[in-house]
Amino acid sequence: MTTAELQQRARGPVLAGERAGIVDFLTTTDHKRIGLLYLFTGLGFFLLAGALSLVMRAELTFPDLQFLDEATYNQLFTMHGTGMIFFFASPVVFGLANYFIPLQIGAPDVAFPRLNALTYWLALGGGLIAFSGFLVGGAAAFGWTGYVPLSGPIFSPGSGSNLWIIGLVFAGTSGILGAVNFVATIFSMRAPGMTMFRMPVFTWNMLVTSLLIMLTFPVLTGALALLFIDRTLGGHVFDPAAGGSAILWQHLFWFFGHPEVYILILPFFGVVTEIIPVFSGKPVFGYRGFVFATMLIGVLSYSVWAHHMFTTGVVSNLFFAITSMMIAIPTGVKFFNWIATMWRGRLRFQTPMLFCIGFLLMFLVGGLTGPFLASPAIDYAVHDTYYVVAHFHYVLFGGSVFAAFAALYYWLPKMTGRMLDERLGVAHFWLTLVGMNLTFFPMHLLGLEGMPRRIADYPASSGWTLLNVIISGGSAILAVSILVLAWNVVASVFLGRGAVAPDDPWGGYSLEWATSSPPPHHNFTALPPIRSERPVFDARVAASAVRPEAAEPSVPTDPSADQETDRG
């Protein structure tokens, strides 16, 4: 990069290759800009749904109702769950995938650029429609699972519930179209030499995730359509009194809902698998093991849905207990491989790596409570208590959100051409780690003591007050940590205070580090030869054989060529 170009970029934020106005973003079909739109939309809904949770925590800190009534509280937890799952986590997954799948496979864009833009606008529209319920007399208030008959026309008559259904249909449709696009891109647009088993693990995981989306989102969308018919056109599909089946909703919802959990975690497994090797100075241990473990988790997820329905008494608990426990096996393979990748590596504890290590520890806690809940005997005791809330927040916050933050620190320099501030990043990490454990760990104890989820009030005589005060304090720390992150992004990227990012700030391995930061419109001006799953590393080694100084990356120290024999 020439000095003139550096000076040009030093003047301010440059998104997706060149300065862009609002109209450029409204009409863009560039996968990088669409990726950024997805990411910032996802972060916006994260703030919104997070704010709802803070209101809930404020109410729950002490017994009795202070400033909310039950009906409002029901809306808050419903829209918190809906917002986090459908309009924060999914858009962030799609944003990262949009930006980095074409870069990682050496393609100029996704297969269907205009379809790609449509998926983003549908997702945004869906989010706005679902949340608009707050403006028309009350949003949906039956939990993000929308169980009938609670979500039916008798118990939830308001238009907010209909808006929730329409919004989720939009999210589902958007997801299906996006998944088709990703599969087509991965299958047909890989650069010469990029065989399937040379693709970065993130791209592999997105391929498996896309298949999960394509096969389970139609089930959700169909179920929502049936619910809408029941609510507005006098249908009786889920009405037992007229020959329908209420339990059918649970089957349909969880046939989507459990794979959805993997849709929200597999891409982040991929993110962590990208970052740990780079910051360990070693190739990933067991590349094929990672890929096949991902596929195994993917196919197993089709056969575990009714472990959410153990207590209904009408499902085969034995079948679903066995299949659910089996998920621990491929997940264990991944944990072994992550640890083996770090083992005797040259570790660099920069912010992305810190969040990855936090991910390993926190996701492990969430993962370990999984087999307990998969055991019907235990599940009968803790079903619908705060134990379950603790479990899935360790998985989704300790897992997906930690990895999303890792991805942000790791890839935002590539996306914006600006490094995030390292000191603020480390502060953000420690605040998040402390805040999340204070918030979610006591929920295990509350659950074991029998506190039900989805309640706005609890009696003072229950003895739950101290733990609830700790939880609310922890959530306040989490709120501060988000402010630190927000300031870091605003100051470093939008105010231009961050250091200018070089093409390859971390000493990366995959193709996105072979182009400029941010990449030009067509992504690459030159591609290195692709002869392994680490083409950029290979090119660096080859260059160092000619010019030793070429092996040194621009900012940190780098894994050296003698680590090559460590590969798993």
Next chain:
Amino acid sequence: MAEELRFFLRTAAYTAVIGILYWILSYEWAGSVMLAFVAVATGLVVVVFFLVVRATRGPLGDGGGGKVRRAGLAVARLVGFAEPRGAAGAEPLAAGLEPIPVGSVWPLLAAAAASMIGLGLVYGPWLSLPGVALAAITVWGWITQLDARN
């Protein structure tokens, strides 16, 4: 067989076996039908693509430029949907010669039309009908933009 097809085949095989097992263990309709749906859907992908791949000549498919890519293009042309710039065929380096991809206002308008139709289902046809009109305009614009670029 290319890895792309094996990828679908594994899902089809697993869900077929587990679907039969589930039916025998539970006699529960909804889950059995959904597992069968997954097995048939992924199995169809394998069968259709395998036939198309076999009918397409060329080197083996796992290099990003082989049979699977050409088979995909063949199917796309068959149904009249090849993206204008030859998305699948574009060489990554040659692609820099023209500013790609071209911007388009139609995806935004399509989503706006969908939102109007969706909100109309809640609030009434006065919102849906303009939405359908906008959708028709959008489809026209989307297709003719493709023609103009060709």
